[in-house]
Amino acid sequence: MVLANITEIFSSLQGEGPHTGEATTFVRFAGCSLGCRWCDTETKLGTGSHFRVETPPRSREFVNYTNQISADELNKQLAFFTDPTISVTGGEPLEQAPFLKEWLPTIYGKQKILLETSGVLAGELESISRHIDIISMDIKLPSSTGREPCWQKHSAFIANALKSGKEFYIKIVVTEDTSNKDIQEAIKLISSANKFIPVVLQPVSETKTFCHGISKSQVESFARLCNSWLPNVSVMPQAHKEAGLL
Ligand code: SF4
Numbered sequence: 001m002v003l004a005n006i007t008e009i010f011s012s013l014q015g016e017g018p019h020t021g022e023a024t025t026f027v028r029f030a031g032c033s034l035g036c037r038w039c040d041t042e043t044k045l046g047t048g049s050h051f052r053v054e055t056p057p058r059s060r061e062f063v064n065y066t067n068q069i070s071a072d073e074l075n076k077q078l079a080f081f082t083d084p085t086i087s088v089t090g091g092e093p094l095e096q097a098p099f100l101k102e103w104l105p106t107i108y109g110k111q112k113i114l115l116e117t118s119g120v121l122a123g124e125l126e127s128i129s130r131h132i133d134i135i136s137m138d139i140k141l142p143s144s145t146g147r148e149p150c151w152q153k154h155s156a157f158i159a160n161a162l163k164s165g166k167e168f169y170i171k172i173v174v175t176e177d178t179s180n181k182d183i184q185e186a187i188k189l190i191s192s193a194n195k196f197i198p199v200v201l202q203p204v205s206e207t208k209t210f211c212h213g214i215s216k217s218q219v220e221s222f223a224r225l226c227n228s229w230l231p232n233v234s235v236m237p238q239a240h241k242e243a244g245l246l
Helices: 071-078 093-107 122-131 151-164 180-194 216-227 239-243
Strands: 006-013 023-029 050-054 062-066 085-089 112-117 134-138 167-174 199-203 233-235
Touching: 006 071, 023 071, 023 093, 071 093, 085 093, 093 112, 093 122, 112 122, 122 151, 134 151, 151 167, 151 180, 167 180, 167 216, 180 216, 199 216, 216 233
Parallel strands: 006 050, 023 085, 085 112, 112 134, 134 167, 167 199, 199 233
Antiparallel strands: 006 023, 050 062
16 A cells, blocks of 8 residues: 655635636645745655645645555545545646555546646656546756756656646746746747647746745736737636635
8 A cells, every 4th residue: 555645635715827726625725846946735745744634625724644645544524524526736747656646547537537747757647647537747947946957857747747638737936037948948949839829837936935026017028929829828816826725
């Protein structure tokens, strides 16, 4: 039996991407090795001793439990959540792909499953894509994240996401440090795979550790650049943060 490290389970409205506003249960997996500069993920994989569950759902009251959790225990917790969609998010859930392989087949077909991922673990995606409905992938621009480029990993991931035949879209977080060069590289990556993939430009939100916004004119300039090459580009800020939701 494979166990997972998670951070929290709660019900809210989807706050990002084309499904913004849809009632969703979030299962947030702990840990991510990318380390984007705005990220406030608090626990590295395997180090979070506790997770919290909103009890009852939509109450904003939480009960703490001890990590790790089995697929059966997770499903017992989820039995109280009735939203039409489950967001498998993080952290980076694909870093716990062995658990997802065991767990997802037990819930697939009951609720819609949306995977939110940084889009660098192509093999792990392939191992579970049969049991998800929607793939929400980030393209991590090095000038935004302050980390190493992930172009090749993103390219392999996009290929596997397209091969899966599942609903698929890409989010790109832009900050005041985002460069035109990186936006152009992302455009090249997307258009060489399939220029019709929906792309959401997401102005960075302030977090506990990051408080540099991006100007509207910068966002507009990036959007216009993307629009010159890609037909399905939109700009959407994180709605849950704007609306003060969980
Ligand atoms: S990919 Fe997501 S979870 Fe990982 S460090 Fe970046 S923002 Fe945080």
